[in-house]
Amino acid sequence: MGLKTLLIAAAAASVAIAASVEEQLAKRGNLPTPVSASTARTYLNSITVQAESNSPAYDRDLFNHWITISGACNTRETVLKRDGSNVQTDSACASTSGSWYSDYDGATWTAASDVDIDHIVPLKEAWVSGARNWDNARRQQFANDLTRPQLLAVTDNVNQAKGDMDPAEWLPSRTAYHCTYIRA
Template sequence: MVSQSTLLLAGTASLALAAPIERRGNLPTPISAATAIQYLSSIPVAAESNSPAYDRDLFKHWITISGACNTRETVLKRDGSNVVTSSACAATSGSWYSDYDGKTWSAAADVDIDHLVPLKEAWVSGAKDWTNERRQQFANDLTRPQLLAVTDSLNQAKGDQDLAEWLPPLVSYQCEYVRAWVQVKSYYGLSMDSAEKAAASKVLTGC
């Protein structure tokens, strides 16, 4: 039987390791469930509006953060373990634990940086009325729990769905996910539709 270490040395860097690594301690921590419930009560309920139509280019993302590092590369270094980067700030090795499914990856190509509150979801919840500068801040926010390194296929499956439509399959993370969602929406003054708010309330009540 071939061991994991042998497989990794053989070059199967995209293998999802069975045991999760210890996560780095500098990820933004979401507000508590009690605080999220308070914030949720003050978030306005409104139907989503996609007029004018969403344009991803209006959310300038992956801007330069420091030196040669853009937002994606900064999050990869922040969320990973033992991350080694090239002179161009590209991650050449390391490990990344995905909160959405509990898997650990050893290739940056298998990890996406998810906008926890998707850009289109923000747009239809009020960001269509923002300035481009405000949208750029939202798309590159490293202070709040809005950017997270996760399994790429799950990020793609999530797309622009809200809480009523999609929750992380790892049930033990759903409470933290909703706490973060409420924090981000509250901070940016975004609305929720009625189904989304009900879904948030249901998860927070069970936290």
């Protein structure tokens, strides 16, 4: 293969990857539209800052996550199908093949077991920021929200390292994704 052919193939692959990433972002729901600086200042001035509270103590089970979405598919399997490419599932909706690109670190995985579904706003962060005052139905909706880009298929150990940290404490290692992550 000549250098020219190799360069053309590499360029075509880059365009295909970029189109695939844009397609995946579109499937996840719309990111909030940035507001003007004056509107942002108005919003910020209307916020009452309070200390986070973990009273009563956070309990992940109070968020009832990974509920059945359709047929045998729970929230996790639905996100795996949405965020993956060429995902095949068995009769129980478990992913048997496919590939997943992690926006957090740029890694691609071919085993669903290597992928976690991340809550961009961690459930504990939501709890200490006020979700402790929500009823069970609202917490369940938040934990399984497919209408916003709140749930993402990402590299499992990266998600586990993030834990319950918010954007002030943790950002993805892939700097090209920082703005998208913060907007989401």
